[in-house]
Amino acid sequence: MVSLAEDVAIVAFEQTPSHAHFNDSEPAMIMPCVNSVIEQVGMDRHDIDFTIAGSCDYLSGMPFAFVMNIDAVGAWPPVYESHVEMDGAWALFEGFVRLQSGDIDTVLVSGSGKCSPGSYREGFSLQTDPYVHAPIGLDPRTQAGFQAQALIAAGKATERDFAEVVARSHANAKDNPYAQLSGDLSVDELLAEPYLQQPLRRLDCPPTSDGAAAMVIARADKARELCDNPVWIRAIDHRIDSHHPTLRDLTDSPSARIAADRVGLHDGPVDIAELTVTYSPEEIILRDALGLNGETSVNPSGGPLTGSPFMAVGLTRVIELARAIRNGDGGRGVAHASSGPALQQNLLCVLEGDG
Amino acid sequence: MPTLHDVDYTLEYPYTRTTGPVIGPFLTGLRDGRILGQRCGDRVLCPPMEFDPDTFATLEPDLVEVGPGGEVVNWTWVAEPSAKHPFDRPFGFAFIKLDGAHTSLVHAVDTGGDPEAMSTGMRVQAQFRDERHGSVADVYFVPEADAAEQVIQPGDEPVTITEHLIGLRITEPLYPHRARFAQGLLDGKIIGQRSPVTGKVYVPGRGYDNMSRVLMSESDEVEVSDVGTVVAFTELNPVQYYGQTETEPYVRCSILFDGTDQPVIGIDIRDMTVDEMRVGMRMRCIWRDPEERSVTDIDNRYGNIPETVYARFEPTGEPDIPADELKEHSW
Incomplete structure (x- = not known):
């Protein structure tokens, strides 16, 4: 595990509900989250040292859409600001690394995305190899279908296992006011549904969602000054596998394994894991790659199968974990974010309470 | 609505x-x-x-x-x-x-x-x-x-070259404030939003005041004058990029309507040359007849006051506003 120059904690967080359709602009969606976290820490906006956002112009359907999002973060007079064309969890990563320099105290992090106006399958197919994959529209759902088929072929999972992930996620989401889908589903009924992307059915795939999330992170002294119950980011790391799905063992996630090692995942108890399970088979792969057993509560929030605003959904996993730790549901846990198709890139963030 | x-x-x-x-x-x-x-x-x-x-x-x-x-x-x-x-x-x-x-x-x-x-x-x-x-x-x-x-x-x-036409289709309703702005144009009115914090009037409103980080709604909306002052202009010489529909040079200007704090950018002028334009010039909107107005070019991101609602903008003949007084709005 990498030793840190600076201890960093989450001191405030906010998220929108996962909307099937948010009928206003992305900045209008982000702004209440930003205002909430600034109010929670009781700071003047311009005393926050660094601001960073994660979003995707292809999802917004507008070149430089991320610039418009700056409307939401209070950027006038000008602030020290950056952006990643990735999920907000990677904005958190950059903010965390920035704090390691020790010269600033606070970072405002946000992530946002509206999937409802466009087609995420068409937009995200442009993440793939531009010569051999993108021109045939190779989309994330198709790649998830390959991953599911590979698991079945290897005898590592069945369609019933996928349905059990779906049923448990929806049941867990019943207590989550931010969830878009929730309820009691029977595994047999799920298996009776038609295929959407054989061997996947509609609820093995995420709903179409719009949403945003924001948080403030701070160096240790400042964190204690700003709140009574900081949630400590003990480690964060991200790794990536090949962008050629045919060169990967799709039944495993080597990048998640490496990240788990780098963050020292099992150096302490893992009470809770909030995982970016965008397609149900991914939970099976991640449980195995992260070495999670019955001691860990996986996706008590319901996870992305019950609400998946791309570009906010990974940061939201960190928030759900931080909230659970603040609520005393666990003392230590891991949040996971994913980028690229079929768990190609994986970020892990270990959080611990102040106890 | x-x-x-x-x-x-x-x-x-x-x-x-x-x-x-x-x-x-x-x-x-x-x-x-x-x-x-x-x-x-x-x-x-x-x-x-x-x-x-x-x-x-x-x-x-x-x-x-x-x-x-x-x-x-x-x-x-x-x-x-x-x-x-x-x-x-x-x-x-x-x-x-x-x-x-x-x-x-x-x-x-x-x-x-x-x-x-x-x-x-x-x-x-x-x-x-x-x-x-x-x-x-x-x-x-x-x-x-x-x-x-x-x-x-x-x-x-x-x-040696491979071509790939990428396309992203966006379908959604007009946001409520965009719909009210567009309906205003059909009615021959320019609708702005007045910040409840600073009192500044933005046209068209974005549904929020980004200076004060506050959301705005229908109750913050005001009809503004259709007479204003040119704060910036340029001549566009259309480059024939993919999707370009213009072929001839034309003038595009920004107009600060009376009583507002943000110019409306992208107003196209077809009946004046760039030599006839001045920063500070007073202009009035001459609307099309109501049945000839269309706002289908307005979407949630682009489109302010499109040519499909006005016949032309014509100089009022009033004295120019000194350019110095417009520096804050030069965009």
């Missing part, structure tokens, strides 16, 4: 990419009806790569024909094709290990819409499209028994 059009537009970009020493021959081969792999030690990689995927060492271009038959080693069935898929009816995507290759190509398999025809281990064969452009989409696959004999006429020059 007025009922107006929904937003429906497709953002397109034609991407052109150089192909390099390995992908170039591969795409040339597809255009000419052949599939090529790249030698990598004892193996053949298809799709071909410029580097050894295990060691990342550079590979000298060394291409060898593979296929046209192959074996499906993984597959998934697309019940609802996207607009960017090779087929508009349900089809299979598969990992295809072509005969003679050691890695697999991801591609589409057309079984006539029948998922039952797909299986791991099935034999497939390449089929080439009648129109080929030096793209991976020049080829697709069918079950071996369904393959037709094809005679492919090779092209002339090697493929």
Whole structure:
């Protein structure tokens, strides 16, 4: 595990509900989250040292859409600001690394995305190899279908296992006011549904969602000054596998394994894991790659199968974990974010309470 | 709430990419009806790569024909094709290990819409499209028994550039404040939003005051004057990029309407030359007749006061406002 120059904690967080359709602009969606976290820490906006956002112009359907999002973060007079064309969890990563320099105290992090106006399958197919994959529209759902088929072929999972992930996620989401889908589903009924992307059915795939999330992170002294119950980011790391799905063992996630090692995942108890399970088979792969057993509560929030605003959904996993730790549901846990198709890139963030 | 059009537009970009020493021959081969792999030690990689995927060492271009038959080693069935898929009816995507290759190509398999025809281990064969452009989409696959004999006429020059037109279709209702603004234009009114914090009036409103980070709603809306002052202008000489519809030079200006704090940008002037424009000039909107007004060019991101609602902007003849007084609004 990498030793840190600076201890960093989450001191405030906010998220929108996962909307099937948010009928206003992305900045209008982000702004209440930003205002909430600034109010929670009781700071003047311009005393926050660094601001960073994660979003995707292809999802917004507008070149430089991320610039418009700056409307939401209070950027006038000008602030020290950056952006990643990735999920907000990677904005958190950059903010965390920035704090390691020790010269600033606070970072405002946000992530946002509206999937409802466009087609995420068409937009995200442009993440793939531009010569051999993108021109045939190779989309994330198709790649998830390959991953599911590979698991079945290897005898590592069945369609019933996928349905059990779906049923448990929806049941867990019943207590989550931010969830878009929730309820009691029977595994047999799920298996009776038609295929959407054989061997996947509609609820093995995420709903179409719009949403945003924001948080403030701070160096240790400042964190204690700003709140009574900081949630400590003990480690964060991200790794990536090949962008050629045919060169990967799709039944495993080597990048998640490496990240788990780098963050020292099992150096302490893992009470809770909030995982970016965008397609149900991914939970099976991640449980195995992260070495999670019955001691860990996986996706008590319901996870992305019950609400998946791309570009906010990974940061939201960190928030759900931080909230659970603040609520005393666990003392230590891991949040996971994913980028690229079929768990190609994986970020892990270990959080611990102040106890 | 007025009922107006929904937003429906497709953002397109034609991407052109150089192909390099390995992908170039591969795409040339597809255009000419052949599939090529790249030698990598004892193996053949298809799709071909410029580097050894295990060691990342550079590979000298060394291409060898593979296929046209192959074996499906993984597959998934697309019940609802996207607009960017090779087929508009349900089809299979598969990992295809072509005969003679050691890695697999991801591609589409057309079984006539029948998922039952797909299986791991099935034999497939390449089929080439009648129109080929030096793209991976020049080829697709069918079950071996369904393959037709094809005679492919090779092209002339090697493929050194591959073109890919990307497109993102956006469909959504107009946001409520955009719909009210657009309806205002149909009614011959310019609607702005007054910040409840600073009192500044923004036209068109964005649904929030970004200076004060506060959301704004219908109760913050005000009708503003259709007389204002030119704060900036330029002459546009249309570059003939993809999608350009303009051919002749024209004037585009920004007008600060009386009583507002933000100019409306992108107002096009067709009946004055750039030499006749001045910063500080007072202008009035001459609306089209109500039945001739249209706001279909307004979407949620673009479109302020489109030419489809006004006949022209004409100088009022009032004295100019000194440019110095407009510095805050020069955009």
